[in-house]
Amino acid sequence: MLIGQGDPIWIHMKTLSLIVPVYNEEETLPFTHERLVALSKAPGMSVRLQIVYVDDGSKDGGPMILERLALAVSERVEIRVVHFARNFGHSAAVTAGLAESTGDMIGIIDADLQDPPELIPEMVALIEQGWDVVYGQRTARRGETIFKRFTAWSFYRILDVLTGVKIPRDTGDFRVITREVRDALLECHDQEPFLRGLVAWVGFQQKALPYVRDARRYGITKYPFRKMLRFASNAVLSFSSAPLRVAIHLGVVGLVLSLLIGAWALWTKLSGRAVSGWTSMLDGMLVGQSFILLCIGFIGSYTSRIYTQVQGRPRYIVRQRKDWPNR
Numbered sequence: 001m002l003i004g005q006g007d008p009i010w011i012h013m014k015t016l017s018l019i020v021p022v023y024n025e026e027e028t029l030p031f032t033h034e035r036l037v038a039l040s041k042a043p044g045m046s047v048r049l050q051i052v053y054v055d056d057g058s059k060d061g062g063p064m065i066l067e068r069l070a071l072a073v074s075e076r077v078e079i080r081v082v083h084f085a086r087n088f089g090h091s092a093a094v095t096a097g098l099a100e101s102t103g104d105m106i107g108i109i110d111a112d113l114q115d116p117p118e119l120i121p122e123m124v125a126l127i128e129q130g131w132d133v134v135y136g137q138r139t140a141r142r143g144e145t146i147f148k149r150f151t152a153w154s155f156y157r158i159l160d161v162l163t164g165v166k167i168p169r170d171t172g173d174f175r176v177i178t179r180e181v182r183d184a185l186l187e188c189h190d191q192e193p194f195l196r197g198l199v200a201w202v203g204f205q206q207k208a209l210p211y212v213r214d215a216r217r218y219g220i221t222k223y224p225f226r227k228m229l230r231f232a233s234n235a236v237l238s239f240s241s242a243p244l245r246v247a248i249h250l251g252v253v254g255l256v257l258s259l260l261i262g263a264w265a266l267w268t269k270l271s272g273r274a275v276s277g278w279t280s281m282l283d284g285m286l287v288g289q290s291f292i293l294l295c296i297g298f299i300g301s302y303t304s305r306i307y308t309q310v311q312g313r314p315r316y317i318v319r320q321r322k323d324w325p326n327r
């Protein structure tokens with residue numbers, strides 16, 4: 001690239017876009033913004049910054065705070081704020097962020113500062129060494145309940161067993177990726193994308209960077225138990241058809257059992273001892289019926305995904321997009 005006379009040197013640097021999904025985070029935003037903007041001057045960071053805030057239909061003062069923060073930008077930092085028409089969920093917000101990022105590398109970080117922005121220069125350095133994906137891997141999670149830690153721990157292990165794709169354990173969406181990986185991700189048209197799974201699935205050279213996940217300082221988690229369950233079932237349904245095959249396994253077990261029980265019933269009959277009672281029959285029927293319902297449930301889950309995928313609605317709707325170019 002030709003360096004024009006009189007241009008500040010940073011004009012010619014590569015750009016790092018940082019995607020920040022935001023849903024009702026008014027208390028945290030000023031702190032988040034300050035720490036993200038500070039990255040543009042962090043030692044060893046020779047990149048320009050584009051911060052892409054995706055406001056996922058916040059109902060608090062967050063959208064106004066974002067506009068106010070964006071007005072006071074410093075050099076080397078460009079801000080884009082995308083407002084959704086309503087709350088479409090975290091994965092839709094990150095997908096929109098990917099589409100709206102114009103940088104040569106793209107970082108994803110939550111607005112609540114649980115993932116330390118100060119790790120990003122190290123991630124960028126690894127990308128510059130040739131890695132395509134550098135993802136944060138939590139070695140510890142501060143300030144989260146035993147229940148949350150246990151569910152997260154079991155989630156990654158169950159996913160490992162059920163899915164063919166090697167999804168790294170204990171990772172979130174905190175990562176930096178190259179533009180090529182971002183393009184590959186945008187080629188995936190899942191209605192409800194399970195992003196960490198997709199990043200593992202697209203391949204490329206990936207590197208883990210261990211870190212300690214902080215506690216949330218302000219506000220509360222936007223992932224209550226109900227949303228966590230939905231998130232986990234989406235992950236399994238996106239990457240595994242194992243539940244659909246459960247019916248076959250149950251069927252085989254059921255067949256073997258019924259042959260054994262049938263043979264025993266015949267033998268007792270022939271040897272003159274009457275089969276007494278209906279308890280065993282009733283138990284068998286109840287168990288059989290619940291197996292059938294379970295399998296219908298699994299089939300239903302996949303059918304409902306086919307239904308939403310076939311409807312082909314947009315994954316999110318942007319109400320407004322605003323840019324504050326760097327000066």
Ligand code: UDP
Pocket residue numbers: 020021022023024025056087088089090093109110111112114220221222223
């Ligand atoms: N978030 C979002 N839309 C939602 C829920 C959450 O954009 O519907 C954002 C939220 O503002 C935060 C990130 O996604 O920046 C992660 O959410 P949260 O911290 O509540 O999840 P947790 O860390 O508890 O799993």
Ligand code: MG
Pocket residue numbers: 110112114216221
């Ligand atoms: Mg959080």
